[in-house]
Amino acid sequence: MASDEPLCRGDWHPRSSSRSVPARLVLKDEQIAAVAEEGEEAALASAAFPLLEISARVGSIPRRVEFPDGSLFETTDNDAIDRLLLARGHRRAGLVHGLERCHPRLLLFVAAVFVLSGLVYRYALPVLVEIAVAVTPPVLPRLMSVSTLETLDRTVLDETRLDEAKKRAISEGFARIAAQSARGASAYTLNFREGGAIGPNAFALPDGTLIITDELVELAGGDTEMLVGVLAHEIGHVELEHSLRQIYRAAGMAGLIMLIAGDVGDSVEDLLVQGGGLVALSYSRAAETAADRHSVELMEKAGYDPTAIARFFDILEKKLGDTSGTNILSTHPGTPERKKAILDFTASLGRQTPN
Numbered sequence: 001m002a003s004d005e006p007l008c009r010g011d012w013h014p015r016s017s018s019r020s021v022p023a024r025l026v027l028k029d030e031q032i033a034a035v036a037e038e039g040e041e042a043a044l045a046s047a048a049f050p051l052l053e054i055s056a057r058v059g060s061i062p063r064r065v066e067f068p069d070g071s072l073f074e075t076t077d078n079d080a081i082d083r084l085l086l087a088r089g090h091r092r093a094g095l096v097h098g099l100e101r102c103h104p105r106l107l108l109f110v111a112a113v114f115v116l117s118g119l120v121y122r123y124a125l126p127v128l129v130e131i132a133v134a135v136t137p138p139v140l141p142r143l144m145s146v147s148t149l150e151t152l153d154r155t156v157l158d159e160t161r162l163d164e165a166k167k168r169a170i171s172e173g174f175a176r177i178a179a180q181s182a183r184g185a186s187a188y189t190l191n192f193r194e195g196g197a198i199g200p201n202a203f204a205l206p207d208g209t210l211i212i213t214d215e216l217v218e219l220a221g222g223d224t225e226m227l228v229g230v231l232a233h234e235i236g237h238v239e240l241e242h243s244l245r246q247i248y249r250a251a252g253m254a255g256l257i258m259l260i261a262g263d264v265g266d267s268v269e270d271l272l273v274q275g276g277g278l279v280a281l282s283y284s285r286a287a288e289t290a291a292d293r294h295s296v297e298l299m300e301k302a303g304y305d306p307t308a309i310a311r312f313f314d315i316l317e318k319k320l321g322d323t324s325g326t327n328i329l330s331t332h333p334g335t336p337e338r339k340k341a342i343l344d345f346t347a348s349l350g351r352q353t354p355n
Helices: 078-087 095-101 103-135 139-155 164-178 214-220 224-239 242-261 266-279 285-301 308-319 335-348
Strands: 005-013 021-028 031-036 043-047 063-066 072-075 189-194 202-204 209-213
Touching: 005 031, 005 078, 021 043, 021 072, 063 078, 072 078, 103 242, 139 189, 139 209, 139 242, 164 189, 164 224, 164 285, 189 214, 202 224, 209 214, 209 224, 214 224, 214 308, 224 242, 224 285, 224 308, 242 285, 285 308, 285 335, 308 335
Parallel strands: 189 209
Antiparallel strands: 005 021, 005 072, 021 031, 031 043, 063 072, 202 209
């Protein structure tokens, strides 16, 4: 390169100042110098190339050349800066700019991330969930349940409006079936709540805390035995550790999302974890079927009608119009299918189904 060879044009900024001076970058006596476009010929700043700090190329964002005295030369002529770097033995552009320019490679990278995430979800997450369930100390399900119930009470549920007679009748039936469970009656606690947006429902938390909503009691009319059958179903979820597995799966999914998305912020992280706990109240087809069978077995041991929960599905069909069947996209067995499965399972145990 010849002496005073112009490299590119831009603006020079003194250190710690907002002042901008139109200037050009030149090679001057083996030094890189910023020289004003007009006026004084003396260099505004200069330094040997190794002493300069040059920003990496990212798309068309202006490049910055920082001199040792803290002043900056800024230019939009990225190609000129690339040529300067190349002449001095440096690579033409940074990794970020290379990825940005190479769209097929970027798309391939994104696709690989999603494929890897899918494999983790499909194969690694279930294994990790089972390991977590196996090593979980008894105190942890209790802490999980307290947190989830507090969240529900704060956001969705309200105090029950049921009269004492109804609560007592349901509680007595519940104690009777809980006594037949593997964990015993002392392992379970029944709570009554007004369901709000949840509506007619009953669900179990990992430590054996069960919640039944006023709306479900109202939907059942006077059929307390049917409600006991539903609660036996929820005891099945606890004994088979479905609730714990679902919470771990939800937490794993939240962790996977945060791993892909990076720092999502405290509020989004709380939403993923707490929301995951609420989503964990729903179960897979296999889990629902297993809990239905558990209801039949517990009800039979307690001397109740083992098919009582089938009447619950009758109500769903008749009062709520739920006649949906199972399909490849659904995560739960269809209502008619579940009712038939319960009746078939009861018949296989040698009990006569009531008409």
